[in-house]
Amino acid sequence: xxxxxxxxxxxxxxxxxxxxxxxxxxxxxxxxxxxxxxxxxxxxxxxxxxxxxxxxxxxxxxxxxxxxxxxxxxxxxxxxxxxxxxxxxxxxxxxxxxxxxxxxxxxxxxxxxxxxxxxxxxxxxxxxxxxxxxxxxxxxxxxxxxxxxxxxxxxxxxxxxxxxxxxxxxxxxxxxxxxxxxxxxxxxxxxxxxxxxxxxxxxxxxxxxxxxxxxxxxxxxxxxxxxxxxxxxxxxxxxxxxxxxxxxxxxxxxxxxxxxxxxxxxxxxxxxxxxxxxxxxxxxxxxxxxxxxxxxxx
Amino acid sequence: xxxxxxxxxxxxxxxxxxxxxxxxxxxxxxxxxxxxxxxxxxxxxxxxxxxxxxxxxxxxxxxxxxxxxxxxxxxxxxxxxxxxxxxxxxxxxxxxxxxxxxxxxxxxxxxxxxxxxxxxxxxxxxxxxxxxxxxxxxxxxxxxxxxxxxxxxxxxxxxxxxxxxxxxxxxxxxxxxxxxxxxxxxxxxxxxxxxxxxxxxxxxxxxxxxxxxxxxxxxxxxxxxxxxxxxxxxxxxxxxxxxxxxxxxxxxxxxxxxxxxxxxxxxxxxxxxxxxxxxxxxxxxxxxxxxxxxxxxxxxxxxxxxxxxxxxxxxxxxxxxxxxxxxxxxxxxxxxxxxx
Numbered sequence: 117x118x119x120x121x122x123x124x125x126x127x128x129x130x131x132x133x134x135x136x137x138x139x140x141x142x143x144x145x146x147x148x149x150x151x152x153x154x155x156x157x158x159x160x161x162x163x164x165x166x167x168x169x170x171x172x173x174x175x176x177x178x179x180x181x182x183x184x185x186x187x188x189x190x191x192x193x194x195x196x197x198x199x200x201x202x203x204x205x206x207x208x209x210x211x212x213x214x215x216x217x218x219x220x221x222x223x224x225x226x227x228x229x230x231x232x233x234x235x236x237x238x239x240x241x242x243x244x245x246x247x248x249x250x251x252x253x254x255x256x257x258x259x260x261x262x263x264x265x266x267x268x269x270x271x272x273x274x275x276x277x278x279x280x281x282x283x284x285x286x287x288x289x290x291x292x293x294x295x296x297x298x299x300x301x302x303x304x305x306x307x308x309x310x311x312x313x314x315x316x317x318x319x320x321x322x323x324x325x326x327x328x329x330x331x332x333x334x335x336x337x338x339x340x341x342x343x344x345x346x347x348x349x350x351x352x353x354x355x356x357x358x359x360x361x362x363x364x365x366x367x368x369x370x371x372x373x374x375x376x377x378x379x380x381x382x383x384x385x386x387x388x389x390x391x392x393x394x395x396x397x398x399x400x401x402x403x404x405x406x407x408x409x410x411x412x413x414x
Numbered sequence: 415x416x417x418x419x420x421x422x423x424x425x426x427x428x429x430x431x432x433x434x435x436x437x438x439x440x441x442x443x444x445x446x447x448x449x450x451x452x453x454x455x456x457x458x459x460x461x462x463x464x465x466x467x468x469x470x471x472x473x474x475x476x477x478x479x480x481x482x483x484x485x486x487x488x489x490x491x492x493x494x495x496x497x498x499x500x501x502x503x504x505x506x507x508x509x510x511x512x513x514x515x516x517x518x519x520x521x522x523x524x525x526x527x528x529x530x531x532x533x534x535x536x537x538x539x540x541x542x543x544x545x546x547x548x549x550x551x552x553x554x555x556x557x558x559x560x561x562x563x564x565x566x567x568x569x570x571x572x573x574x575x576x577x578x579x580x581x582x583x584x585x586x587x588x589x590x591x592x593x594x595x596x597x598x599x600x601x602x603x604x605x606x607x608x609x610x611x612x613x614x615x616x617x618x619x620x621x622x623x624x625x626x627x628x629x630x631x632x633x634x635x636x637x638x639x640x641x642x643x644x645x646x647x648x649x650x651x652x653x654x655x656x657x658x659x660x661x662x663x664x665x666x667x668x669x670x671x672x673x674x675x676x677x678x679x680x681x682x683x684x685x686x687x688x689x690x691x692x693x694x695x696x697x698x699x700x701x702x703x704x705x706x707x708x709x710x711x712x713x714x715x716x717x718x719x720x721x722x723x724x725x726x727x728x729x730x731x732x733x734x735x736x737x738x739x740x741x742x743x744x745x746x747x748x749x750x751x752x753x754x
């Protein structure tokens with residue numbers, strides 16, 4: 117059975133039995149592009165697909181979807197289709213108490229890697245795998261199999277990460293401070309402050325973003341270089357120990373800002389210092405937080 | 415027709431760049447953007463590919479951030495003392511030449527003109543920039559896969575919204591002055607008289623576009639909530655749109671020396687897709703739902719704006735289709751309204 121058929125069958129079952137209120141998966145839009153879809157009835161399950169264009173990190177939709185109702189009643193469980201990278205985001209969100217484990221039915225798909233241009237152009241379906249280069253993050257991926265799942269689709273395999281000819285991060289971190297600053301200011305200069313990076317990120321789920329307060333407390337409203345720099349560097353720090361490297365921020369960016377370099381640099385530092393990679397395993401709480409007594413799990 | 419050979423075009427642009435501010439498509443980190451150029455070599459001519467810059471030309475008239483006022487508290491020893499403030503406006507000055515403007519972007523300026531200039535009082539900041547600008551259009555030889563300019567009243571070779579139009583030909587660029595301003599710009603250009611007419615562009619099939627009166631019955635359509643489920647509520651679609659013109663105004667403190675107090679009143683791009691856009695005093699948000707916000711985006715372009723100004727606020731450039739991270743597709747919305 118193809119992955120698409122397996123996902124459809126599982127979604128249908130979950131919706132028929134009422135185990136979940138909705139399955140968040142992928143569908144193919146009229147232009148042949150993969151995109152997120154929210155299926156709420158068993159009949160709708162036939163819309164679900166899987167192919168190498170399923171690039172979006174659907175875990176990003178979970179915190180809002182699973183937020184308690186106005187009277188505090190818990191939201192009904194949802195099913196979600198995840199790749200290995202996306203599944204790590206679920207572990208981080210669980211550690212941060214964004215929702216309860218029983219509120220998600222994780223449909224994990226063993227992932228062969230996602231193609232460049234996925235989401236923005238039409239890519240052949242699962243039956244006839246598309247040709248073309250994989251995204252760099254997929255070439256670096258050592259997981260392939262989701263680290264958390266209730267239903268696993270596909271045979272687990274551990275593909276060693278491909279050897280990338282050159283990691284731009286090495287070149288960048290080898291530069292002096294002034295050169296690095298010049299490089300980043302040139303990149304940030306293109307930013308429009310459209311917040312596509314933040315909105316696509318599963319970890320950026322603050323109800324009010326620090327950088328977007330009406331009272332300009334920490335950062336003004338201006339779309340100028342100084343504000344853009346503060347936004348990007350601030351966001352990177354807030355993702356330290358949390359970013360799972362799905363690179364949706366970078367894919368969503370219309371201006372080709374290499375946001376992932378910042379996130380990966382911090383992930384490297386965290387791994388060196390603490391031997392920790394965000395979301396790889398369930399942990400009781402976030403890494404970069406000290407909880408005082410009574411501030412633990414609710 | 416009059417033609418600028420490649421070398422004559424180069425010389426002409428170099429001369430323009432020498433004495434004036436020339437803004438043209440330029441590649442930066444793999445992204446095509448309108449940028450100030452110092453000479454013709456910096457300009458990215460996209461050849462046969464009708465590739466438009468990622469961001470539209472609107473930023474030349476309506477910059478992402480603009481200071482409206484400088485606000486200064488008067489020193490205590492001045493008459494009236496520290497309880498008084500001085501307001502000074504900072505109106506933009508100078509001329510700019512915008513080269514390589516695609517017809518869809520130029521048509522976007524028509525929408526901005528209507529919103530900023532048509533009704534009194536005209537917006538003085540926009541007006542100054544607009545009056546100081548000359549638009550040199552560049553026809554697209556063909557339409558791109560996401561383009562639908564022809565379906566919303568424009569066209570890949572439509573010269574109605576520029577001062578001067580260029581058409582790519584075998585031996586250079588055919589030149590068609592549209593306004594006096596455009597004609598004046600050609601002074602000193604080395605034009606070659608050639609047989610024939612400027613080439614017409616290849617068209618793709620039109621897409622269905624609903625009449626402005628077809629929209630209100632769809633206001634309560636469940637379609638909006640369904641489509642919006644995947645919407646990220648980012649502002650990308652508005653910021654890369656040639657016609658989106660919403661802004662927010664705020665007073666912010668400026669760093670000041672010698673105990674002075676300085677503030678500026680700025681206006682910045684805003685987008686109805688963002689959650690805070692419609693929030694009002696007291697915290698209520700009449701468009702708290704993503705579906706309500708997305709509905710507003712499309713109603714604005716095809717119903718509200720036409721009701722007020724008589725023409726659509728979409729130029730069919732296709733940027734939002736190309737760039738939306740989750741494939742919210744404006745043509746899908748239009749076809750939903752036409753065929754259900």
